[in-house]
Amino acid sequence: MHPILGNLRRLGLYLLAWFPIGGLIAYVLATSGGISTGEALALAIPLALLFGFMCLSAWYSCRGTPLDHSSLTRLAATHLLAAGLMSGCWIFCVKALAHELSRLQIYPGLDARVSKDYPLLFGIAVLLYLLAVALHYVLLTLQDAQEAEARVLQAGILAREAELKALKAQVNPHFLFNSLNSISALTSSDAVKAREMCILLGDFLRRTLGLGEKSAIPLEEEMSLIRAFLAVEKIRFGPRIQMEENVEKEATEVQIPPLLLQPLVENAVGHGIANLVEGGWIRLDARCQNGTLSIVVENSYDPDAPPRRRNGVGLVNVRQRLATRYGNLATFDVTHDADRFRVALTLPAEREAQKS
């Protein structure tokens, strides 16, 4: 798209700039003798505007010979040839207009008087055309820069989206390996329970699979995913896990990003319960107030537990996802005291699926 022709406002401004140029040409004509100011203006202004339009064609020759990929001779040849052609055409137009003005007896004998100025006008036209070429090269560079910037921005957005998708889709592989090992143990001692665990694990995996595609799910759906996760972990850890849910009724329908809370619960199991010999508890509270959903996930933990590799990865992911999606509208706080680990988050309570 032509940067000037494609935009009415810019075209107006561009043509406006040709009025003083027309004035200058008129001044040159009037001072060269034999032509009155009125005649000069009548001739120069419309022809200047016409040449303005003709100069817009420089964009195509500029685009055809990009500055940094064309040899100097090619640049010079292309633009000088175009300048000569355009200026020749224009002189022809000048002649035609002068002739018409004379024939219609508006300014009798103008064509004869102006004919001595044709070489001068041709020179001016060539110079103006070359100026227009320079202007178009500037415009082209600006356009390229803007496009490059937009591309970088777009690439950034795409990368972020891909990252989010990956974050959402992640199921901790060690959870899988440990669960499979539990099933392997149960196959010989308690076949019924082994089958039950296979079904629970399959149920959990199936639920997580579909979620990577969705941008939001009701809190209730996330809670049932967490229940499926804990059902598997309860077979692994036996009576060591105790889960308490306090989700307000109004909160159940609020839309949240999928797999936002499951990593927090997984964290509570992996870094909390798994380190407690006697087991521990997890409590999840959710309530909705003044358009804000507040969720607290708390669990008991051993502050003297050995350090673990994946420590905090789940928390960092959740924090990032909230920040990317809601910016300042969401908060995320992690606190802990002697034996209690607490993650509190707030986010805008969106009621139905919205395109984000």
Add this chain to the structure above:
Amino acid sequence: MSRKPEKRSRTVIVDDEALARQVLREFLGLHPEIEVVAECANGFEAVKAVTELKPDLLFLDIQMPKLDGFEVLELIDHDMAIVFVTAFDNYAIKAFEVHAVDYLLKPYGADRFEAALGRAKLRMGDKSRGGIVAPESSGNSETSVPPPLADLAAAARPPAQYIQRVPVRDGTRVFIIPVDKLDYAEAQDDYVSLCAEGKKHLKQQTISSLEAALDPSRFMRIHRSFIVNLERVARVEPYAKDSHVAVLLNGTQLPVSRAGYARLRAFLDR
């Protein structure tokens, strides 16, 4: 394989998950020459059981309550065949660096388990003849007495990842010293004496391997025999000709060697 009616191999199983212990017990149950003498669900129990029972073979999980598998090994001076059993594959190199016989990844089948047990038996057999086999992965032949496990465990730590706590053992009891509670450490023959909160704890480890495991921006070797917590240093005073002492906040005086003084001066002048 000829099966002589010899002494049964005493084995300890350590895993915090009952079902994971059950798999091991089941597979081991097919081997009458193996006797499971203890099952432990956390690191403290493991240290206690190994110290008291001195088993020949140890199946060890890595991520557990209280102490992880590597910390357990740091506290044990008893030599035995060790097979790690874990769902994490990222500890494998570290495991072989502490001379583990094998590294079982959960879930594993009977074939893989038998292979691990076979290697463990080889190791136990070699040891009973008085020799010590080098792990197959490392390739270098070790004929001298191996360094204490604590040194190996420290050497296996990935670089730029310093310890946050030092586990120590007194008899069968285990104490955890967070490194910010540690005032200084002193070399005493094959042991280091760790001074924290006015108490001293002995640990079988060389001072050099402890130095390597501690964050060098917080701890400094000021003397052949001393590492000090830099936050505890109140001042450095001349002591005799060419020698200095570091005075800690609690008044303790530690000798500073000439090289140590240069390092300490550079740190204090920053």
